[in-house]
Each structure stands twice: as C-alpha cells, then as structure tokens.
Amino acid sequence: MESGNGLYKTECIRTNIFQNGPYRTIADVEFATAAWVEWYNNRRLHSAIGNITPVQAEHAHYADLALQAQPL
Structure with a gap:
C-alpha cells in the first residue's frame, strides 16, 4: 500500500x-x-x-480463456 500511496503522491499530487x-x-x-x-x-x-495497458492485458487474458474453453 505504501508503494501505491507513493506513486499517487509523486504522479498526481506533486505534479x-x-x-x-x-x-x-x-x-x-x-x-x-x-x-x-x-x-x-x-x-x-x-x-x-x-x-501494454492493464485493460489490454485483461482483454488478452479473457480471449485466451475463451480459446481454451472451445471444444476440439
């Protein structure tokens, strides 16, 4: 959590x-x-x-799950 707070202060509050x-x-x-x-x-x-962005990673993850779930 401290790392998240530090990022927030550095990237949002101090700029x-x-x-x-x-x-x-x-x-x-x-x-x-x-x-x-x-x-x-x-x-x-x-x-x-x-x-890549977290959203792109999430989309890729669920696309991979969908491919794995397809019957052969």
Whole structure:
C-alpha cells in the first residue's frame, strides 16, 4: 500500500499532469485523483505485462480463456 500511496503522491499530487495549477479545494484533489485512478487502471503502460495497458492485458487474458474453453 505504501508503494501505491507513493506513486499517487509523486504522479498526481506533486505534479500538474492531472490538474492545471495548484489545488485550491478538496474538489480539485478529488477530480485529479479520479483522473489519476482512471489513467492508472486503464491507460498506463506496465512493464511487468509486456508494456501494454492493464485493460489490454485483461482483454488478452479473457480471449485466451475463451480459446481454451472451445471444444476440439
């Protein structure tokens, strides 16, 4: 969990990637957090799964399961 918190602070809170300008309200932090979570879960490239996105890995996994389930 500490690693996840560190990534969040480094990538979301301490940069202006997910928020233009400083955070002035809690709503600013909430919107930036939602954008970061969406990026982290759906669009980031992950080296442990072949530099593809988690969504692509999930689709490939279920496609492979469907192929394995087909009768010969």
